[in-house]
Amino acid sequence: xxxxxxxxxxxxxxxxxxxxxxxxxxxxxxxxxxxxxxxxxxxxxxxxxxxxxxxxxxxxxxxxxxxxxxxxxxxxxxxxxxxxxxxxxxxxxxxxxxxxxxxxxxxxxx
Amino acid sequence: xxxxxxxxxxxxxxxxxxxxxxxxxxxxxxxxxxxxxxxxxxxxxxxxxxxxxxxxxxxxxxxxxxxxxxxxxxxxxxxxxxxxxxxxxxxxxxxxxxxxxxxxxxxxxxxx
Numbered sequence: 001x002x003x004x005x006x007x008x009x010x011x012x013x014x015x016x017x018x019x020x021x022x023x024x025x026x027x028x029x030x031x032x033x034x035x036x037x038x039x040x041x042x043x044x045x046x047x048x049x050x051x052x053x054x055x056x057x058x059x060x061x062x063x064x065x066x067x068x069x070x071x072x073x074x075x076x077x078x079x080x081x082x083x084x085x086x087x088x089x090x091x092x093x094x095x096x097x098x099x100x101x102x103x104x105x106x107x108x109x110x
Numbered sequence: 111x112x113x114x115x116x117x118x119x120x121x122x123x124x125x126x127x128x129x130x131x132x133x134x135x136x137x138x139x140x141x142x143x144x145x146x147x148x149x150x151x152x153x154x155x156x157x158x159x160x161x162x163x164x165x166x167x168x169x170x171x172x173x174x175x176x177x178x179x180x181x182x183x184x185x186x187x188x189x190x191x192x193x194x195x196x197x198x199x200x201x202x203x204x205x206x207x208x209x210x211x212x213x214x215x216x217x218x219x220x221x222x
Contacts, residue, residue, distance in 0.1 A: 033211070043201065043213040086153065098143070102152040 003027045006087050006101035013108050019074040021104045023087030026068065034061050034072050035086040037103070043086075046072070077108045112136070114214035116202050122220045123192055131187045131217045135204030142185050143211060144177060145201040153201070159185060192221045 004025045013019050023032070034046040047054050047061040049070065054061050058077075063070040074081055087101040115134045123129050135142050144156040155169040159179045170176070174192075179185040189196055199218050203211040 035213075042215055043203075045211055045213065088153070098145075098153075098155045100153040100155070 002102070003091075003099040004087055004089055004101040006085075006104050008104060009102065010105045011107070013077050013106070015078060015108055015110050017077050017108075019077050019081075019106065019108075021072045021085050021087075021106070023070045023072070023101055024068060025070075025087075025089045025099065027089065027099060028092040029068075029089040030092040031090045032063055032070050033086075033088040033090075034070075035088060037084040037086060039083065046085075074106075077106075079108045079110050082107050114202055114204050114212050116200075116214040116217050118217060119215065120218045120220075122222065124222050125194060126191055128188065128190045129192055129219060131189075131200050131219070133185045133187070133202030133204075133214060135183070135185070135202070136212055138182075139204035139206055139212070140182050141205045141207070141211075142179060143203045143205075144185070144187050145203070146171075146198045147201060147216075148195075148198040156187070156200075189219075192219075194221050197221045 007022050032049045036044045036046050046059060049061055049063045051065060058075045060073040072085060084103040084105050086103045089099050114136055117132045121129055140161055142159040146154045146156055157164055157170055157177050158166040162179045162181050174190045177185060177187045187200060197220050199216040201216045202214040205211045
């Protein structure tokens, strides 16, 4: 059983569409990360959340601690948003153990 | 350099050889993490350092894997007697006190 589940696994969108990627987790957490992995393999940390909502440019991340759920939204998607998006949580009772989702592969078509 | 650096960027080795991977964290970052990503799979946590101590080694897959860190500086991940299943991209990340991590570019290890 995975501690972190993401959906969808794969997503294809037309440029300009609004995109939502979901993450559910089963462990107690101290923080949740959204990571972006580019086709070349480089990883960028997009957001770190412990409550509420954060916005950066066209990206919005929300977390509901009670429901153990987070969403990553991309508004006005663009082909350069094509990447794998990974949800990762920091366990609150396991030292600094990270649990990773398997990622959502996003392709934005011009 | 402002970011996390790793070396080598690529390493090809023969089965049974030892390899050493290096990570230079961002200056002032007290925490350092090693992850592994096998082809087509998600990230796996390997080990976490706070300063030069490793409170969480739970992700190391076997006793062939070890890691050290000098103070709050460079870390090395050593894999002894490499096996083909060790082939992966090994990623390092660092952070200040707090959970926001900055990732390095990774080392791609291929074991023939």
